[in-house]
Amino acid sequence: MLSMRTRQSEIDIFNKNTVKTDTCWNWMGYVQNAGYGSMVTYKRNYLAHRWAFENFVRPIKPKMTIDHLCKNKICVNPEHMEEVTRADNIRRCGLQGVALKESQKTHCNNGHDYSIYGVRYKNGFNEYGTRKYARRCIKCHPKFTRYV
Numbered sequence: 001m002l003s004m005r006t007r008q009s010e011i012d013i014f015n016k017n018t019v020k021t022d023t024c025w026n027w028m029g030y031v032q033n034a035g036y037g038s039m040v041t042y043k044r045n046y047l048a049h050r051w052a053f054e055n056f057v058r059p060i061k062p063k064m065t066i067d068h069l070c071k072n073k074i075c076v077n078p079e080h081m082e083e084v085t086r087a088d089n090i091r092r093c094g095l096q097g098v099a100l101k102e103s104q105k106t107h108c109n110n111g112h113d114y115s116i117y118g119v120r121y122k123n124g125f126n127e128y129g130t131r132k133y134a135r136r137c138i139k140c141h142p143k144f145t146r147y148v
Contacts (some may be wrong), residue, residue, distance in 0.1 A: 005080070005123075006055075006066065009041065009042075009050075010041045010042075010055070011055075013039060014039065014048070014051065014055075014076075016029075017029030017037070017039065017048070018076055020077075023077075023080075024070055024072050024075040024077055024078045024080060025071065025075060025077040026050075026072070026074050026075060026076075027039075027048045027049075027074040027075070027076050029048065031048075031074060032047075034073075035073040035074070036048070036074070037049065037073075037074050037076060039051055042124065044113055047078050048074075048076050049066055049073075049081060050066055051074065051076075052076040052077070052078050052081070053066050053078055053081050053083070056078040057078045058082060061083065063085070063086070064083050064084065064085060064086075065083075065084060065085070065086050065089050066081045066082070066083060067081065067082045067083075067084045067088070067089045067092055068080060069073060069081065069082055077140050079108065091104070102135065105135075108137035108139075108140055110137070110139075110140055111137045112137045112140060114137065117140045121140075
């Protein structure tokens with residue numbers, strides 16, 4: 001549990017790096033290559049929008065992610081965020097082609113139901129240096145250990 005002093009310091013860091021407009025609260029601190037704000041407090045690194053949601057709304061449930069309803073990646077206004085599954089977040093972002101088709105699959109190529117066996121995501125980078133994820137069936141690929 002964070003002490004009140006530590007918690008106040010985190011709030012101060014957050015407020016110092018946030019510019020509130022009529023609609024969005026824009027993060028003016030460090031922004032990662034993917035376009036999301038990043039915040040460091042007491043040697044812990046947070047995505048700024050996730051920190052805002054967890055501190056102003058509620059803790060984020062396991063295997064859930066935060067969707068920016070305003071589609072502004074640097075927005076940290078908790079009223080513009082919704083806790084959703086990764087699959088829902090991918091569908092909402094307007095994917096097209098192969099990415100959209102893959103996100104809608106409910107079974108792997110061997111017929112295993114993702115809702116029964118689950119899915120793991122393998123981290124990697126594409127040729128442009130941005131992060132990409134490969135969805136893997138747990139039954140077919142037991143060696144991958146990172147859950148999302």
